[in-house]
Amino acid sequence: MADATETAEPLLSAKNRKTFKDPFMVNNPITLQVLGICSALAVTAQLKPSLVMGIAVVFVVAGANVTISVIRKFIPVRVRIIVEMTVVATLVILVDQVLRAYAFEVSKQLSLFVGLIITNCIVLGRLEAFAMGNKVWPSFLDGLGNGLSYAAVIAIVGFCREVMGFGQVFGFRVVPQALYDNLGYTNNGLMVLAPGAFIILGLLIWVQRTVSGHVED
Amino acid sequence: MKFLQDIFDKMRPDFEKGGKFEKLYPLFEAKETFTFVTCDRTKSGAHIRDALDTKRLMSTVIVALIPCMLFGIYNVGYQHFRAYGVADPVLMQCVIKGAWHVMPIIIVSYAVGGIWELIFAVTRKHEINEGFLVTGLLVPLTLPPTIPLWMVAAGVSFGVVIGKEVFGGTGMNVFNPALTARAFIFFAYPAAISGDKCWRVVENTTFGAVGGTVVDGFSGATPLLVASTTDTMAVTERLTGFGQATGYADFSWTQSFVGLVPGSIGETSALCCLIGAAILLITGIGSARIMIGGLVGAVCMAALLNAVSIKDPTSMLAIPVKQQLVYGGFMFGLVYMATDPVSATQTAVGKWIYGFLIGTLAILIRTINPAYPEGMMLAILFMNAFAPLIDHFVIAAHMKKRMRRSRESQAYA
Numbered sequence: 187m188a189d190a191t192e193t194a195e196p197l198l199s200a201k202n203r204k205t206f207k208d209p210f211m212v213n214n215p216i217t218l219q220v221l222g223i224c225s226a227l228a229v230t231a232q233l234k235p236s237l238v239m240g241i242a243v244v245f246v247v248a249g250a251n252v253t254i255s256v257i258r259k260f261i262p263v264r265v266r267i268i269v270e271m272t273v274v275a276t277l278v279i280l281v282d283q284v285l286r287a288y289a290f291e292v293s294k295q296l297s298l299f300v301g302l303i304i305t306n307c308i309v310l311g312r313l314e315a316f317a318m319g320n321k322v323w324p325s326f327l328d329g330l331g332n333g334l335s336y337a338a339v340i341a342i343v344g345f346c347r348e349v350m351g352f353g354q355v356f357g358f359r360v361v362p363q364a365l366y367d368n369l370g371y372t373n374n375g376l377m378v379l380a381p382g383a384f385i386i387l388g389l390l391i392w393v394q395r396t397v398s399g400h401v402e403d
Numbered sequence: 404m405k406f407l408q409d410i411f412d413k414m415r416p417d418f419e420k421g422g423k424f425e426k427l428y429p430l431f432e433a434k435e436t437f438t439f440v441t442c443d444r445t446k447s448g449a450h451i452r453d454a455l456d457t458k459r460l461m462s463t464v465i466v467a468l469i470p471c472m473l474f475g476i477y478n479v480g481y482q483h484f485r486a487y488g489v490a491d492p493v494l495m496q497c498v499i500k501g502a503w504h505v506m507p508i509i510i511v512s513y514a515v516g517g518i519w520e521l522i523f524a525v526t527r528k529h530e531i532n533e534g535f536l537v538t539g540l541l542v543p544l545t546l547p548p549t550i551p552l553w554m555v556a557a558g559v560s561f562g563v564v565i566g567k568e569v570f571g572g573t574g575m576n577v578f579n580p581a582l583t584a585r586a587f588i589f590f591a592y593p594a595a596i597s598g599d600k601c602w603r604v605v606e607n608t609t610f611g612a613v614g615g616t617v618v619d620g621f622s623g624a625t626p627l628l629v630a631s632t633t634d635t636m637a638v639t640e641r642l643t644g645f646g647q648a649t650g651y652a653d654f655s656w657t658q659s660f661v662g663l664v665p666g667s668i669g670e671t672s673a674l675c676c677l678i679g680a681a682i683l684l685i686t687g688i689g690s691a692r693i694m695i696g697g698l699v700g701a702v703c704m705a706a707l708l709n710a711v712s713i714k715d716p717t718s719m720l721a722i723p724v725k726q727q728l729v730y731g732g733f734m735f736g737l738v739y740m741a742t743d744p745v746s747a748t749q750t751a752v753g754k755w756i757y758g759f760l761i762g763t764l765a766i767l768i769r770t771i772n773p774a775y776p777e778g779m780m781l782a783i784l785f786m787n788a789f790a791p792l793i794d795h796f797v798i799a800a801h802m803k804k805r806m807r808r809s810r811e812s813q814a815y816a
Contacts, residue, residue: 371553377591
């Protein structure tokens with residue numbers, strides 16, 4: 187491709203590192219742009235489906251970013267959304283098939299939310315905002331960064347919800363049985379419900395904005 | 404009081420700038436302004452002189468809550484002794500047994516909430532918010548006497564931090580913090596706060612308990628819970644029949660009005676709530692518009708549901724109007740929580756609308772959805788969310804009216 191001649195800067199230049207790192211803190215897709223909330227609520231009741239969902243999104247965002255970036259100069263501007271959707275849908279179907287083949291239980295738990303990655307605003311958002319105007323390597327880094335930061339956030343939410351709502355991590359009991367038997371401890375039913383994810387997300391946003399000092403305009 | 408003043412004055416330098424406890428100044432300030440008048444004065448600008456500051460306002464609410472609290476303590480003991488078949492329990496025994504169970508809940512609520520208040524006051528460098536004085540007492544009064552103390556701590560933490568501090572502290576909260584705390588416990592630990600197991604203290608190990616066994620057919624069901632079960636009997640017969648069958652509870656109107664029925668600690672007595680309402684209204688702290696609006700709303704909705712259910716007296720819709728008003732937390736919520744000046748509407752017309760909708764919604768939720776026999780909590784929280792919207796439209800309508808009037812008067816001129 188034409189890109190080969192254009193790559194003058196080193197692979198991990200300061201700019202590229204920034205592209206990769208920004209989504210984690212300064213420009214997090216969930217906690218700052220508040221995108222992808224739907225799946226963040228729906229699949230995070232336990233850690234395992236959250237992680238699988240995170241990996242799936244990393245694959246789709248990075249893959250779609252690279253693909254679109256490669257063909258960006260041949261896409262007519264008027265039909266770009268359809269082209270983007272086709273690419274994303276292909277990748278999502280791939281992920282879905284792989285999950286059904288190798289992780290059927292989790293696939294059943296995630297049910298249609300894997301398919302709904304197509305409608306996840308983060309994916310289309312990155313394609314429109316970054317991949318359409320950048321070279322392949324930075325696009326890949328951008329997709330990877332955004333996907334991973336999404337995965338990190340929903341993993342934290344999934345962890346908190348599973349510990350508080352079920353007393354478990356990955357299905358293993360972490361809250362000692364003695365607490366239940368002797369001290370009358372009970373699992374927090376609110377964390378199993380969707381509002382539990384909202385509360386955890388809200389607290390995460392609070393912590394992050396306190397640390398980064400970000401203020402809404 | 405002079406010696407107290409002396410002690411505080413001696414402590415003052417330690418807490419002021421440069422002192423060794425400088426960081427804990429909010430704690431010192433709270434204690435001092437609570438006991439004495441503050442020594443700070445407004446330095447510039449016009450201001451209204453009035454003895455009533457936020458602290459006095461909140462203290463008045465505490466005074467208004469005292470009848471409910473005392474009666475709640477007595478009732479917890481009374482319900483315990485009745486469950487063991489003691490027909491006519493001694494007053495003092497009831498009070499001691501009740502206090503044994505209620506006081507720890509109140510203490511935990513104040514301690515945990517107070518610690519959160521202090522943490523936020525210190526990090527945000529402001530004075531301790533007075534609002535917690537009321538929240539700290541309201542939360543225990545809305546909980547069943549058997550609630551585990553750690554749940555109280557979790558609920559109060561949630562109420563103070565998520566219900567209030569995330570919005571910026573006292574005066575900024577969208578929802579009533581005490582109800583936020585109760586809602587948290589209600590949805591997080593449903594077994595501890597709903598059903599028929601939690602409303603009466605029946606374990607026999609602690610101080611002031613009676614020996615022997617629990618009476619036959621014992622149930623700690625609240626009136627609303629009895630009414631919400633499906634049965635072939637008419638709802639009114641079911642309520643009175645429940646008392647006769649078990650021999651210890653009678654859900655007659657008088658008994659529910661006085662409050663000698665199972666329920667959350669402070670909410671059972673409509674009579675004590677009315678005394679509290681009188682205190683709030685005479686001192687001008689509670690809004691009469693909200694209270695009357697709520698009553699009218701509840702009466703209208705209950706009457707409407709009565710009319711709808713005329714062919715089916717077994718359904719919960721058929722609870723008589725006067726009964727609806729004294730059951731559950733309706734009175735308590737209306738007097739102490741709906742009138743919370745922060746989360747309620749601010750405009751006069753808005754207060755009527757707000758109160759009316761709380762009344763109708765509370766009755767609607769508790770009768771139409773038997774999963775939530777306590778509709779008052781949800782009704783108030785729901786209307787809290789709509790309070791700013793109601794105010795917005797009331798003000799917009801007012802402006803429109805004034806504009807029209809001004810145009811008309813210009814046209815005549």
